[in-house]
Amino acid sequence: MTVAAAVLVSVYAGRAGAQDWRSASREPVGLAPDPALHRGPIVQVYGARTWGWRGHFGSHTWIAVKPAAAEAYTVYEVIGWKLRWSDSALSVTQREPDARWYGNAPELLAEQRGAGAAGLIARIEKAVSEYPHAREYSAWPGPNSNTFTAWVTRAVPELKVDFPPTAIGKDYLADRVLDSAPSGSGFQFSLKGLLALTASGVEGLELSVLGLTFGINPFDPALKLPVVGRLGPLR
Template sequence: MIKPLQWLIRTTILLLVLLAGPALIAACSSQSGQSWRDADRSSAGIAPQPGQTEEAIVQVYGARAYSWRGDFAIHTWIATKVRGASTYEVHDVTGWGYTTVRSRPGEPDTAWYGNPPMLLADLRGEKAEAAIINIRTAIDAYPFANEYKAWPGPNSNTFVAWVIRQVPELNVALPNIAIGKDYLADGVFAKAPSGSGYQFSLNGYFGLMASIREGVELNILGLNIGIDPLALAVKLPGIGHIGLRDPWMDRSTWHKAPVVEQVSDAD
């Protein structure tokens, strides 16, 4: 009886540790009871106006998911603008509509139903032009075009992670709270989304990642905990990245390094 009791105690402690972050975010959230119809969907003003910018642009964004899901995870999407275009095209996946994959004209940096966006990557010029071609090819080849499951995937983060893996220009390390990014399309081994390491994943329920950009992440039931030595940071379920340095894409490739809010904020 001692061993089963020890196992139960350890399992309970592990679950409490994994759920402590989401519980803290939920306690600090101001979204409780807000209807999606009334939620803010306005532009955050991060992206340049397409009519005032000639060059091609590719941006990757993330924002807390709507309602209680935002206590656990973020929703990610990709925005593109070809050279000379007067509008952006936004690419993402949702659980509603005739198809899960959406590519449509729109503002790239809108709030996600009340939650402000965070810029995760920003490509400009020739590199963005090459990336847009590869992004379109990757979207057409996305293997879960008619499938959606919020947990553990395939979902919006599965889609963005898939595209990033197929596009060499997109050296992007997705946040650990992008639940679904570890849901792999084929097999149990794959490159990390940033391309700087590798990961093992059992259908998004359990896995391990080791990467220069992402650091080390342990996935338990879709909740990732880990460390990022380069960013001098820890990664906690629900809370996200807590560290001394910006963990996202190498800003030397950015046109300009904007100042934006951290996704891990509860607001």
């Protein structure tokens, strides 16, 4: 029982306490360098559990970039409810990149700083502009926010993003069956995200069934499970 309790605590650590999304915290958690103090280019990839009951199963991911000497971060993400009044779910804003996602604390999935980040920013912007599903959204099995982030990270494998197993939609390939893994390395076989097999030096080995991901990563030791998420050393 002690082990089970510890696992449950790890699952819900940082989860939202607010009952209403309108009052849920969007405060930053201190993972993003202050642009006023860090003038060089920065790229960051974040993930956080979604709001409400969906957060038991799913996460939302996004990408933040700050070119050299920029005074703010630009955050790229897909937000499904934008389609209620707009013809695109793609959101491009200047906001705190490490803000809580409606109460839930974000996890920093990848980061690049300095000269190497400058070239990545241009490629990220190009991939964002070419995202093919901006006018459609489906929380399950995709395309959704994680489909978008995976689209970008496939184009920028230097980021080496190992998505949390709760990032439902990362395996959605639309009409394609074979592609690189979401990290941009290795390979992935996927049937519209409903059944997917992924193998790479970044993700390890993953099997996704109906959006539920099971996996093991021997390269960055971790066990990946639905609901629970990633079990392993802190990244």
